[in-house]
Amino acid sequence: MNEFANPAKRLSRLIEIVVHKQDSTSSAAVWADAFGLDAAKAQTDPHEVIAKLMILRNEIDLVEKLMSSTSFSKGLYEPHLQRVRSTVSLTNISATWNNHKSxxxxxxRLALRYCAEILPAEPEISMEELQGVLDSVHRLRGEIEQSEITQAVREFLLSQLAIIEKAIHDYPIRGGIAIKSAFKDGLADCAAHAETVSAEGNKANISRVGRIWSDFKSAGKELVEADRVASSLVGLTEKGHALLNLFN
Known part of the structure; x- marks a missing residue:
């Protein structure tokens, strides 16, 4: 089973990372490192860490909800999930890690691993493929920022890239739902920028982000393979279909 297979597996992975951090380290730095964020920055400006911790708390709740639908006694997992909740603190983020590590x-940690084995696995997604999409996002963002396209098109393209980037960064915490939600957010963003996207002269630039959406859909495999929202978004951005007719 891959390390992102279900919410318990993802939670267990993160806990195994943070439990080995030094006691004297600030909690903000510990979690920042686990989430792949800038640990030094987190100690003075922890808002990104707090946002990730809020997502992680939702995942803890999801594990509890999913486990409650199994035949296992709540006493076998609920006390342990509550302990984990106490370490995912939003109010004491500046405290040293020893205040939470205990x-x-x-x-x-064993209870979490049992939960991970009990809960069903989601379709596996290759982190290597997601990293390839992320690399494409970074390259295109750099090109857009140096280009002479109109401000409206620039804002739309950067917004679309930000949606993809956030989904990939959230995947290790949220799993497949992060990927599926990105396509819904991307389509909503298209609707919000319908006139910009529908303009004939903008299609060539917009199709560039469409190709990244297409690669992202391919990386998502069966999670979004037959998803109508995902297919619609790829068609709208990659092939330049007229949005005004769809959203009016």
Whole structure:
């Protein structure tokens, strides 16, 4: 089973990372490192860490909800999930890690691993493919920022790239739902910029982000393979279909 297979597996992976951090490190830095954020920056400006912790708390709730639908007694997992919740603190983020680390003993981490084995696995997505999409996002963003396209088109393209980038960064926490939600957000963003996207002269530039959406859909495999929203978004951006007729 891959390390992002279900919410318990993803939660267990993160807990195994943070439990080995030094006691004297700030909690903000510990979580920033686990999330792939700038640990030094997090100590003075922890808003990105807090945003990720809020997502992680939702995942803890999801594990509890999914486990409650199994035949296993709540006493086997609920106390351990509560311990994990206490480490995912939004109010004491500047405290040193030793204030939270004690809530992650071996039996709690073992309970998480059991939950990970019990809950069904989501379709596997290649992190290598997602990284390839992310690299394309970074390259295109750099080209857009140096280009002479109109401000309206620039804002739309950068907005679309930000949606893809956020989904890839959230995938290790949220799993497949992060990928599926990105296509819904991307289509809504198209609707908000309908006139810009529909203009005939903008199609060539917009199709460039469409190709990245297409690669992103391919990376998502069966999660979005038959998803009508994903297919619609790829068609709208890659092939330049007229949006005004769809959203009016």
């Amino acid at each position: 809530q992650l003993p071996a039996d709690t």
